Amino acid sequence: MLFTLVIDVxxxxxxxxxxxxxxxxLTARQAASSISLYADDVVIFCHPDSHEISTVRKLLPVFGLASELHTNFTKCSATPxxxxxxxxxxxxxxxxxxxxxxxxxxxxxxxxIRKASTTSLQPINDKLGRKLSTWRASMLSKGDRLSLVRHVLCAIPTHFLTAIAFKSTAIKKVNQIIRGFLWAGSK
Incomplete structure (x- = not known):
C-alpha cells in the first residue's frame, strides 16, 4: 500500500x-492515464516524440529524488x-x-498487437502443470483439492484473462487440467 501511495506521486x-x-x-478520454502499475513494475505510455520521451526521462530522476525510488535504466526497456x-x-x-x-x-x-494464438497461451497450461506436479492430488482430500482449485489454479488463468481474450480451445484445455486435478482420476 505504501508503494501505491508513493507511486501515485x-x-x-x-x-x-x-x-x-x-x-x-494518448486518448481524448478525460480519465485516460499514461501509467500502469503492478507491484513494483511501472509502465509509462507516451507518444514516440523526442520531446515527450525526453520529458519522461527527466521526470523519472525528479521522482527518484523525491521518493528514493530511482530508475535503473539498464533494467528498463522501451517497447515501441x-x-x-x-x-x-x-x-x-x-x-x-x-x-x-x-x-x-x-x-x-x-x-x-495481434490477438493471442492458442500456442502463445501454452505457458498457462505449462504453469498449471508445474503447479500440479508438486502436489499429490490423490493424497489430498476432495475439500483440499477444491480449495487449491479455487484459490490457486483458477487464479492463474484469471490473471491472464485480465489482459488477454482466450480462444475457446485454450479455455477448454485449462478447464480439463483443473478438472483432472480436482477429481484426481475419479470418473
Whole structure:
C-alpha cells in the first residue's frame, strides 16, 4: 500500500506534465492515464516524440529524488508499439535503455498487437502443470483439492484473462487440467 501511495506521486507528475502541455494525452478520454502499475513494475505510455520521451526521462530522476525510488535504466526497456524506424531510433537515443519489440512477455502475460494464438497461451497450461506436479492430488482430500482449485489454479488463468481474450480451445484445455486435478482420476 505504501508503494501505491508513493507511486501515485509519479502519476500526479505525469498528469501535471499533461496540464503544462509537456506531454499529450494518448486518448481524448478525460480519465485516460499514461501509467500502469503492478507491484513494483511501472509502465509509462507516451507518444514516440523526442520531446515527450525526453520529458519522461527527466521526470523519472525528479521522482527518484523525491521518493528514493530511482530508475535503473539498464533494467528498463522501451517497447515501441507500431512505430516507424525513425521513432525507434529516437526512443533508443532518448531513453538510453534497451529497446524491446513485440511480441513480449510482461508479468507472465504474452503481449502482442495481434490477438493471442492458442500456442502463445501454452505457458498457462505449462504453469498449471508445474503447479500440479508438486502436489499429490490423490493424497489430498476432495475439500483440499477444491480449495487449491479455487484459490490457486483458477487464479492463474484469471490473471491472464485480465489482459488477454482466450480462444475457446485454450479455455477448454485449462478447464480439463483443473478438472483432472480436482477429481484426481475419479470418473
Amino acid at each position: 509519479l502519476n500526479s507528475m505525469l498528469l501535471r506534465a499533461v496540464d503544462l502541455v509537456l506531454l499529450h494525452r 508499439i507500431q512505430c516507424t524506424d525513425d521513432h525507434i531510433a529516437t526512443i533508443a537515443s532518448e531513453m538510453q535503455c534497451p529497446v524491446a519489440h513485440f511480441p513480449i512477455t510482461y508479468l507472465g502475460l504474452p503481449l502482442s
